[in-house]
Amino acid sequence: MRIVIIEDETVVARRLERLTRRILGPRVERIDAAANIPDATRLLGRAQDAIVLLDLNLSGSDGFDILRRAAAEPFQTIVVSANTDRAIEAFELGVVDFVPKPFTEERLGRALERVARHGGADGRTPSFLAVTLAGRVDLVPVESVIAIHGADDYSEIETSNGRRHLHKKTLTMLEHVLPDNFQRVHRSHIVNLLFAEHMGIEDGGRRVLHLSNGIMVPVSRTYAREVMERGNLS
Known part of the structure; x- marks a missing residue:
């Protein structure tokens, strides 16, 4: 299982990686990280069937640019963001879960396990x-x-x-x-x-x-x- 973390805050990105490895254990084959849209675009261009953990605010850039691309690719995307006012917009593009910041290990774990086991959305459907x-x-x-x-x-x-x-x-x-x-x-x-x-x-x-x-x-x-x-x- 490949994980791609798209997060511009280094501390948060490292925490996401640490918790993801703890939650998914040996199911994780590889974790890559990007802090900006150009790097994220390059990573996603080489990824197949990845689980993407995406922040919506990347150093002032709009993460929805990445989300629209991810929605058209063979990825399952979990948004991890403080921008909860955009949750509905994110679900309309088919994200499988929206984890609000600050997040707990338990909340992130529910999102990751849902995708890892079933690939299903959190009761929401895309428009x-x-x-x-x-x-x-x-x-x-x-x-x-x-x-x-x-x-x-x-x-x-x-x-x-x-x-x-x-x-x-x-x-x-x-x-x-x-x-x-x-x-x-x-x-x-x-x-x-x-x-x-x-x-x-x-x-x-x-x-x-x-x-x-x-x-x-x-x-x-x-x-x-x-x-x-x-x-x-x-």
Whole structure:
């Protein structure tokens, strides 16, 4: 497990590293730290599947610049900040927890264990999914997402306007932070049940879910009953 600490106060950064090693123990493979946005950007460019501990005030620079990038990458981000007035804004970008400063070992431990064990958010759901396009980060409103499809180590987000966006987080990572109206229907597909119309059975007995944009998504037997009940489908 790789940890990236983005914190401009040396004392706080060292405490975060010390407590993280104590909390996670041998699960920690490596911890890197950055104190400013350029160094953080370089670190994140080389990191894969890391847990990011992010301060929102980096020597006067706005940590949300980093957060928007992290939201589009295969990272899970925990904000550790005194800027509690921006917690809602942070959760809208899909952070898994917001640990207010000053923090205790117990509070940091709850956040780290939640991500390490489940990858899940702290009861909050994002309003946007961040995607990269030509080096720019775009925010896709979650309410516009009809379905999300597995694409190797990435995900393909399909929206109500017919566009598709490649997301660097896997289906499993996204599944943990999406609102309750999103349902895994197949190992390669998640759908927004608000766009579900009815369940059909094709020749050979294959179940498919018909969505309001006209597409059909396969439904595995494992999820069929739950999809029918949660989607109020016939």
